Amino acid sequence: MPTDVEQWKDELYGTDIRAEIEHFAEEGWESIPDDEQDAWFERFKWYGLYHQRAGQESYFMMRIGPPGGVLEPGQFRRIVEIADEFSRGPAENPEFGNGWLDVTTRQAIQLHWIRLEDVPEIFEQLEDAGLSTVQACGDSWRNIVGCPVAGKDKHEHVDADALATELHDTFKQNEAHSNLPRKWKVSVTGCDEGCGQGDINDLAFEPAEKEVDGESVTGYNVRVGGGLSRNEPRFARNIDVFATPEQAVEVAGGLSALFRDHGDRENRYNARIKFLVDEWGPETVRDTLQEEYVDFELETAGDDLRESYSYNAGEADGKHDHVGIHEQVDGDYYAGLNVLVGRIGVDDGYALADAAEEHGSGEVRLTQRQNIILTDVAEENVDDLRAEPVLEDYSPDPHPFQRGSIACTGTEFCSLSIVETKNRQVRFGRWLTDNVSLPEGVENFHIHLSGCTASCAQPQIADVSLRGMKTRKNGEPVEALDIGLGGGLGEEPQFASWVTERVPADEVPGAIANLLENFAEARDSEEQSFREFVADRDDEELAELIEPEETDYDDPYMHNTKRTWYPYAEDDDLDESPAPARADGTPIPSDD
Numbered sequence: 001m002p003t004d005v006e007q008w009k010d011e012l013y014g015t016d017i018r019a020e021i022e023h024f025a026e027e028g029w030e031s032i033p034d035d036e037q038d039a040w041f042e043r044f045k046w047y048g049l050y051h052q053r054a055g056q057e058s059y060f061m062m063r064i065g066p067p068g069g070v071l072e073p074g075q076f077r078r079i080v081e082i083a084d085e086f087s088r089g090p091a092e093n094p095e096f097g098n099g100w101l102d103v104t105t106r107q108a109i110q111l112h113w114i115r116l117e118d119v120p121e122i123f124e125q126l127e128d129a130g131l132s133t134v135q136a137c138g139d140s141w142r143n144i145v146g147c148p149v150a151g152k153d154k155h156e157h158v159d160a161d162a163l164a165t166e167l168h169d170t171f172k173q174n175e176a177h178s179n180l181p182r183k184w185k186v187s188v189t190g191c192d193e194g195c196g197q198g199d200i201n202d203l204a205f206e207p208a209e210k211e212v213d214g215e216s217v218t219g220y221n222v223r224v225g226g227g228l229s230r231n232e233p234r235f236a237r238n239i240d241v242f243a244t245p246e247q248a249v250e251v252a253g254g255l256s257a258l259f260r261d262h263g264d265r266e267n268r269y270n271a272r273i274k275f276l277v278d279e280w281g282p283e284t285v286r287d288t289l290q291e292e293y294v295d296f297e298l299e300t301a302g303d304d305l306r307e308s309y310s311y312n313a314g315e316a317d318g319k320h321d322h323v324g325i326h327e328q329v330d331g332d333y334y335a336g337l338n339v340l341v342g343r344i345g346v347d348d349g350y351a352l353a354d355a356a357e358e359h360g361s362g363e364v365r366l367t368q369r370q371n372i373i374l375t376d377v378a379e380e381n382v383d384d385l386r387a388e389p390v391l392e393d394y395s396p397d398p399h400p401f402q403r404g405s406i407a408c409t410g411t412e413f414c415s416l417s418i419v420e421t422k423n424r425q426v427r428f429g430r431w432l433t434d435n436v437s438l439p440e441g442v443e444n445f446h447i448h449l450s451g452c453t454a455s456c457a458q459p460q461i462a463d464v465s466l467r468g469m470k471t472r473k474n475g476e477p478v479e480a481l482d483i484g485l486g487g488g489l490g491e492e493p494q495f496a497s498w499v500t501e502r503v504p505a506d507e508v509p510g511a512i513a514n515l516l517e518n519f520a521e522a523r524d525s526e527e528q529s530f531r532e533f534v535a536d537r538d539d540e541e542l543a544e545l546i547e548p549e550e551t552d553y554d555d556p557y558m559h560n561t562k563r564t565w566y567p568y569a570e571d572d573d574l575d576e577s578p579a580p581a582r583a584d585g586t587p588i589p590s591d592d
Contacts, residue, residue, distance in 0.1 A: 048133025055565025065143025069107030073362030160190030210302025254293030313490030342370030417451025486534025
């Protein structure tokens with residue numbers, strides 16, 4: 001039997017949802033019947049709207065997904081303006097205040113505290129700047145990710161930006177591909193470093209070279225079935241297909257249609273392409289693609305050109321994550337700026353937009369490590385850009401514990417999350433920076449904190465992976481974290497090994513400090529990377545190296561355990577929430 005979600009989508013899905021959103025916005029939150037809310041909230045996702053969690057009724061998250069993370073001149077400023085006007089909630093975040101935007105691990109931007117009544121005006125303001133929320137969520141083509149400096153990178157073999165844009169233009173609002181069994185995540189890489197992170201995407205195009213009709217052609221090898229979600233991570237698998245840039249769109253459409261027609265619509269847990277590849281095998285996927293979905297002869301895979309795959313590779317001598325000042329292929333420079341846990345306050349957003357326009361072209365790009373890039377900075381402007389006050393906090397030269405920190409939304413807004421994440425990761429980074437020295441030769445160290453097993457913070461590909469749990473300490477329920485070690489991408493990708501479970505949150509910084517000290521003492525040489533060290537040991541050995549410990553680190557969120565309507569609210573009762581609220585922010589009285 002089809003799931004409830006499939007039945008709701010059969011009734012209404014795709015572009016027709018826009019008119020319904022506008023109708024409900026005009027009538028107000030109260031016009032959505034209580035018994036239909038689940039169905040409408042599922043449909044709203046197609047237009048980039050997620051309803052926030054219990055206690056935050058009537059408020060939404062809005063996601064904006066530019067292909068490849070490229071925001072053209074003026075677009076970043078427009079998003080900041082929208083955040084300033086519409087993304088302010090009934091409570092302040094103690095670290096970030098009220099009014100900010102979040103850069104995601106899929107090169108998108110998320111706004112919170114959006115009221116349904118404001119959505120049509122926000123849509124108009126976005127569209128006026130050439131932006132859209134279409135299919136930023138929902139069961140269809142999600143934002144296409146790729147190298148954030150595609151088209152400008154000195155190490156590029158093929159223009160990934162051109163393909164990402166063509167895929168976006170072809171499949172967004174394409175009715176034949178708008179209702180898939182689940183989300184469809186696509187990555188395009190054109191450079192040496194592999195910064196499209198194709199390993200963990202449903203469909204990956206990666207640079208390759210092959211002789212076709214007697215000529216050497218640069219195009220893409222195709223892999224299918226990667227992903228991190230839940231407890232079933234997969235690396236994308238080679239289906240032995242090479243596509244020229246001219247063929248890539250048709251190959252992508254064929255694989256999307258294959259998933260549409262054969263993906264599991266009766267069990268949403270199994271409704272991802274990775275499980276279909278498990279069932280069929282890569283060979284059958286290729287054969288079916290050839291026989292049923294493309295009308296030309298598929299070429300076998302070419303020679304992989306990711307010869308220096310370093311993005312998120314976790315090597316002891318550092319990696320290329322685009323943070324820093326780097327020369328472009330045209331002789332100008334781009335500035336990769338570290339955004340701690342991806343969150344940018346409105347005032348800082350305006351300052352960053354000013355810096356992009358004054359010192360560069362005004363273009364801003366988003367990375368899969370929750371950072372931003374200002375492009376097209378003339379050499380004579382680099383020093384002036386570095387001197388901008390806003391770069392003191394959004395640094396091109398951050399401390400490794402700041403540079404390597406990633407966190408998902410957490411219990412602040414997400415109904416799936418078990419623990420608070422962003423504020424906690426900020427505090428972890430500060431404490432580690434002030435109290436812990438990295439071992440000799442280790443220039444970068446990745447710590448990813450995900451509030452649950454959905455893996456939005458990509459914890460399985462970090463040096464230290466943190467995953468939200470609960471436990472009891474001194475007889476009281478507290479927020480806790482599982483700890484995994486040794487994940488990363490690169491030439492030999494590996495997922496983190498989960499070696500210690502349910503560590504109380506206030507003991508995690510001490511555990512990381514002890515781990516690094518033990519690693520420095522036990523590794524074979526200063527040349528041995530942390531990932532290599534982890535790979536050489538079994539889980540029991542690694543667990544002994546972690547040693548959770550209380551320190552002077554003080555965690556203010558330990559005892560929330562999701563009991564409040566907002567993790568930072570003074571009231572500890574879900575019933576004290578001001579939601580649901582009308583468009584002017586006034587609470588809507590309950591019927592009783």
